[in-house]
Amino acid sequence: MTWRRRTQALAPATMRVDWPACQGRGVCAEVLPELVSLDEWGFPVIRGGVDDELLDLARQAAADCPHRALRLIR
Amino acid sequence: MTSLATVEPAPARCGMPFFSPPAQVMVDPGPMLLADLDDGPSLAAHRSRFGGVGAAGPGSAAPESVEQLAQWAEAVGLAGRGGAGFPFHVKLRAAAAGPRGRRPIVVVNLAEGEPLSGKDTALARCVPHRVLDGAALTAGLLGAREVHVVVPRERPLVEESMALAVAERQAAGERLAWRLTVVGPGFVSGQARAVIEALSGRPGLPVTAWQPEAVSGLRGRPTLLSNAETWAHVWAVVQRGPAGYAALGTSSEPGTTLLSLPGADEASVGVGTVAVVEVELGTSWAAPMGEVAHDVPVLLGGFHGTWTTASTLTGMPVSRVALRDGGLALGAGVAWPLPPGVCPVDVTASITAYLAGESAQRCGPCRNGLPALAAEVGALARGVSADYTRIEHLAGLVERRGACAHPDGTARLVRSLVSAFGDEVAAHRAGRCDVTRRDLTRPEVAQ
Amino acid sequence: MSGPMLWYLNRGTGVVLLVLYTATVVLGLLSVSRRPGVRRVPQFFVQGLHRAVSGMATALLLVHVVTAVLDTYVDIRWYDVFVPWGGTYRPIYLAAGAIAVDLLLAVGLTSLARARLSDRAWRVVHLLAYPSWAASVAHTVGIGTDMATPWLRMLLVGSVGVVVAVGVTRLARVRRMAPGRA
Numbered sequence: 001m002t003w004r005r006r007t008q009a010l011a012p013a014t015m016r017v018d019w020p021a022c023q024g025r026g027v028c029a030e031v032l033p034e035l036v037s038l039d040e041w042g043f044p045v046i047r048g049g050v051d052d053e054l055l056d057l058a059r060q061a062a063a064d065c066p067h068r069a070l071r072l073i074r
Numbered sequence: 075m076t077s078l079a080t081v082e083p084a085p086a087r088c089g090m091p092f093f094s095p096p097a098q099v100m101v102d103p104g105p106m107l108l109a110d111l112d113d114g115p116s117l118a119a120h121r122s123r124f125g126g127v128g129a130a131g132p133g134s135a136a137p138e139s140v141e142q143l144a145q146w147a148e149a150v151g152l153a154g155r156g157g158a159g160f161p162f163h164v165k166l167r168a169a170a171a172g173p174r175g176r177r178p179i180v181v182v183n184l185a186e187g188e189p190l191s192g193k194d195t196a197l198a199r200c201v202p203h204r205v206l207d208g209a210a211l212t213a214g215l216l217g218a219r220e221v222h223v224v225v226p227r228e229r230p231l232v233e234e235s236m237a238l239a240v241a242e243r244q245a246a247g248e249r250l251a252w253r254l255t256v257v258g259p260g261f262v263s264g265q266a267r268a269v270i271e272a273l274s275g276r277p278g279l280p281v282t283a284w285q286p287e288a289v290s291g292l293r294g295r296p297t298l299l300s301n302a303e304t305w306a307h308v309w310a311v312v313q314r315g316p317a318g319y320a321a322l323g324t325s326s327e328p329g330t331t332l333l334s335l336p337g338a339d340e341a342s343v344g345v346g347t348v349a350v351v352e353v354e355l356g357t358s359w360a361a362p363m364g365e366v367a368h369d370v371p372v373l374l375g376g377f378h379g380t381w382t383t384a385s386t387l388t389g390m391p392v393s394r395v396a397l398r399d400g401g402l403a404l405g406a407g408v409a410w411p412l413p414p415g416v417c418p419v420d421v422t423a424s425i426t427a428y429l430a431g432e433s434a435q436r437c438g439p440c441r442n443g444l445p446a447l448a449a450e451v452g453a454l455a456r457g458v459s460a461d462y463t464r465i466e467h468l469a470g471l472v473e474r475r476g477a478c479a480h481p482d483g484t485a486r487l488v489r490s491l492v493s494a495f496g497d498e499v500a501a502h503r504a505g506r507c508d509v510t511r512r513d514l515t516r517p518e519v520a521q
Numbered sequence: 522m523s524g525p526m527l528w529y530l531n532r533g534t535g536v537v538l539l540v541l542y543t544a545t546v547v548l549g550l551l552s553v554s555r556r557p558g559v560r561r562v563p564q565f566f567v568q569g570l571h572r573a574v575s576g577m578a579t580a581l582l583l584v585h586v587v588t589a590v591l592d593t594y595v596d597i598r599w600y601d602v603f604v605p606w607g608g609t610y611r612p613i614y615l616a617a618g619a620i621a622v623d624l625l626l627a628v629g630l631t632s633l634a635r636a637r638l639s640d641r642a643w644r645v646v647h648l649l650a651y652p653s654w655a656a657s658v659a660h661t662v663g664i665g666t667d668m669a670t671p672w673l674r675m676l677l678v679g680s681v682g683v684v685v686a687v688g689v690t691r692l693a694r695v696r697r698m699a700p701g702r703a
Contacts, residue, residue, distance in 0.1 A: 016284075017475070018282040018477075019282060019436070019437035019438065019439070019440075019475065019476050019477045020280075020281055020282060020436040020437055020477050021282070021640060022437070022438055023438075024438050025564065026564065027563075027564045027565050027568070030563040030564055030565050031563075031565050039439065039471055040442075041438055041439070041442040041443075042438070043438040043439050043442075043475070045471075045475070060565075064565045064568060066552070066564075066568070067640050068635075068640050071284075
């Protein structure tokens with residue numbers, strides 16, 4: 001495995017928001033409060049990367065977004 | 075190599091920021107991009123001086139492949155001139171690396187949304203074919219057949235000049251499909267993804283990009299979109315060869331850059347005049363800025379830029395690295411000293427309010443956060459700011475939470491006000507403005 | 522095949538389906554909200570319940586439809602389930618049922634394939650759930666064997682009432698609270 005591949009495999013997964021699609025419904029913050037909190041207008045603030053034990057919840061948060069505005073990037 | 079020679083005192087360049095495109099753009103001759111302006115903007119004049127597309131001058135040869143051009147661009151450290159300073163060779167290689175079936179597309183972006191900037195206007199009006207040759211030779215190397223030229227609606231003279239230039243090239247039988255598109259008006263309409271949206275027939279506003287446009291852009295194809303000045307530099311690197319290009323500037327930062335400053339014409343101050351000058355990288359700021367008092371506030375980079383003082387700037391060369399080390403950024407190449415007696419807090423409040431109004435309204439944090447930030451900075455300007463930490467809180471809340479960098483640029487401007495003019499900010503919080511000598515708590519004096 | 526068992530199954534599933542699909546629509550309406558912040562009942566719970574109930578209902582729908590076709594007491598062919606014309610038994614209300622099924626198929630299939638669709642496409646098709654439910658109510662009124670009984674009438678009135686009440690209040694709240702969206 002090249003060095004680049006290895007570092008990519010080791011890099012934590014992250015969540016990215018599609019901001020024009022996000023309507024501030026806050027489902028992601030309900031499903032994944034460990035990583036997602038809401039600002040004063042209801043939009044998600046994502047703290048940090050996704051650790052392995054939170055991967056399943058992160059996937060669920062992305063799937064549950066009513067506007068498909070959240071993606072898990074591996 | 076360039077020495078920081080002493081310069082003759084020049085008239086001071088100071089102007090009020092304005093929010094629509096400049097009424098007048100004055101262009102000084104320069105050493106490379108703005109050389110030989112007397113030739114005029116025609117294709118014939120350009121060809122007679124420089125030859126065909128991608129033709130190299132004496133002592134250099136045309137690049138034979140994309141990779142060679144990328145190496146040259148890397149060797150001279152060619153950075154994008156649209157404001158972000160992204161290395162051109164990285165974009166070029168990414169666009170070239172696309173799958174065989176997807177032909178790349180080249181886009182020349184002249185939509186400088188920054189009202190204080192005039193460099194793209196200057197290039198369009200004076201030397202359009204230096205820009206277009208840079209794009210054309212790159213398109214040839216990439217195997218691209220389409221070149222889109224994007225002009226801003228609010229600067230009709232740019233559209234006029236580029237339409238003429240494109241027509242000249244079509245009449246000359248160039249084997250490229252040139253398409254001119256007008257975008258805007260609006261501060262964010264020149265953003266890369268917004269431009270691609272406009273080229274796709276959708277509203278010209280930013281959208282989330284899951285991949286860089288050099289990988290997947292217009293119609294999913296690798297799209298090499300760069301600012302007009304960047305393309306002019308590409309032309310210059312090929313025309314002079316990397317060694318010839320590096321004869322200007324410094325060894326670590328070769329070449330030149332275009333700067334926009336207030337027009338020095340006393341009569342037109344306040345009307346909206348921009349002077350465009352080309353300076354070699356490494357030159358002292360004293361040369362383009364002229365004789366400006368040392369404590370004059372200078373807005374560097376434009377509305378998404380950073381505040382500094384004239385003395386800070388004149389103490390360093392025109393250099394990306396030096397500026398970055400000083401916590402500043404060249405941005406769109408705007409260097410705007412304020413006239414005497416104008417308070418940077420007031421100016422920041424006006425600019426922030428303008429930027430809040432220019433939000434595309436697509437992303438929640440920007441749509442909500444920028445007006446809130448503008449309200450806070452406005453309150454600070456009026457001397458009624460109660461919770462000072464809210465400004466920092468809001469600035470942090472809008473950064474990196476949007477489809478484009480509009481909120482980030484706005485936050486950068488506000489933060490730089492606090493770090494560069496902490497004393498003025500503290501005075502405003504105490505209810506007075508030391509720059510304009512006003513007691514802000516007494517409304518009849520403030521108006 | 523004949524015999525009362527198929528008929529009872531058909532009638533029974535019909536009544537339960539009215540309740541389940543009404544619940545599905547109400548849960549869907551309750552999922553629409555623009556109020557920021559976390560609520561007492563998390564949205565993902567309401568959404569999950571909406572999906573679960575609609576899944577149960579669709580399973581029962583299969584029984585309802587199969588028993589109707591298999592039962593030879595009335596002449597309902599398998600294509601009458603999907604095609605709203607050419608039926609012989611209470612044709613208008615049978616057609617209403619077929620329309621409800623067709624619209625439901627569109628809603629269900631697009632929801633299963635949601636990852637492949639744009640958000641707008643999915644949303645537009647999902648709105649067909651409302652006319653689907655309305656068609657199923659019409660189907661019940663016209664073809665329901667037990668329509669003469671007071672309890673089914675009350676159930677019907679109650680179902681329609683709940684959907685209208687929740688729908689109107691949700692619509693009012695969304696209109697009031699929706700942020701300006703470009």
